[in-house]
Amino acid sequence: MLGKNKTSVLQRDRKPAPEGSFIEQFPMFVMAAPFVIFFFIFTIVPIFSSIFFSLTSYDMISAPNFVGLENYRRLIANDPDFMVTVKNTFVFAVVAGPLGFLLAFMLAWLVNEFTPTIRAFLSFMFYAPSLVGNAYFIWQVAFSGDSYGYINSLLLSLGIITEPIVWLKNATFLMPIIIIVQLWQSMGVSFLANISGLQNVSRDMYEAGAIDGIRNRWQELRYITLPSMSTMLLFSAVMQIQSSFSVSAIAVTLAGYPSKSNAVDTIVSLMQDMATVRYELGYASAIAVVLFIMMVTTRLLVGKILSTVEK
């Protein structure tokens, strides 16, 4: 009896552990562990602390004081600044988000047609603005309000305007200018992801497609390219949502905070002002939570749209 048991144990040991069992999947847990640990400490814990702080009044000096939903009530009922920033942020998200997504894909798609050397050169051109960190302050020179500004100087010499325009203090021009600079700065990440996605679409697919009667580049795009890189498109969409909802540094650098008529004040600018100037950390955290909810909702919507487009 005992002997029989022993052999059966040995036999079980020789067989590989069944697919999906804990033992068989153990290496997977080991490989995921470093990420999960760091992610938990530096992201999950801070997110939950932010949610906790959003229910308190906290100035970093005295201990947080629990106030329930008061911060949220104040945000929605009592803060006209917040409503303005929500409106501006939505304009950025609706205009700069999809524009950046389309532009990044268009450029990657066109660049992908060239030989590797030219492709590398073009990729460099389009990715360069994202490479250089905070170089967007250079745009200040272009949009400078006196006749030293490059755009004013150009328009003056062409006779289109007679007086220099104070671009960055003009509520009508501010929004388009910040959108342009935001696109300039943020498109690169999606662009490069699309490039690496496109390069992995098999050449055979295109040849097979041509035999199957694909006649022009639009059909090729629709039936071969887009379906084979749907995963990269989702990545790119998520990145664009993330960056267009988080516009702030560019607007604050170029237009200041608060900007002329609050034209380009965003949720993130308001939040930073609350946290670093007014030390209302509880209130700033509530703003972060609301922004998070807005972004997640948009993310779910875009996921829906992309999956219906795929079908």
Next chain:
Amino acid sequence: MAVRRFTRSRWGDFINVAFLVAAGLFTMLPLIYAVCTSFKPLDELLIFPPRFFVRRPTIGNYMILPDLMSSLKVPLSRYIFNSLFISMVSTFFYIIIATMAAFVLSKGKFKGRNVLFWIVQFALMFNAYTLAIPRYLIFAKMNIIDTYWVEILPHLASTLGVFLAKQYIDGYIPNALLEAAKIDGASHYRVFWNIVMPVIKPAWLTLMLFAFRDIWAAVPNGTIFSEQLKTLPQIVTQITAGGTARAGSSMAVTVIMMIPPILVFLISQSNVVEAMASAGIKE
């Protein structure tokens, strides 16, 4: 590879090239301007009407940088070393950690895998600025404020990296390939290292670029006080805040800061091309 495909019309080609040129001017002009301005002598910086290109280039703006930084307590080389050391170490571990996690999230077979991926994806939506305060409190608890650790550890759990690598593995590593490797007796570690990593080379080279760029430009807020632990971006802001007369030097610093990420770009992209070419031979 670059054979002209018959699905292309001449007119379409023309419009595409025109579009690319316009987009290229848009992206490159500000950077060309920065390079030009960094070589302008003082009188050209103040000239009216302003001129885009430099007429009599000088390296004066670069030469005075050491003087502008002379108030520093440690030599400039120390800042450069810190920046390079932190960027390279963090980038290396960032890639390994992110690709391993992405492989597990894409191909693991255990309960909770999808839930974990949803959490990762949505964490990407939480604004980094608000995380700064709770993170600061965590650094203080861990007792790593004012050490190299605080400049390295927070970069290692990148949701962006995991997300990109996961999308890539989902899209380009068929399950059949992994089944075949398993039948041959390869362990999960070997599958990851010998099969997945080579195939997703374009993805992790791209990640290398994203990571290096972000970490290179990162300014730790309020977590580093010792002068000998500071990085280049922290001292650069002192110079760029100098006003019109310093415009040349501030552009010179900007240009210097651009160089390492550009080098990383060139290394990563030339390897992407190579990786694609070798994949082509295998087909």
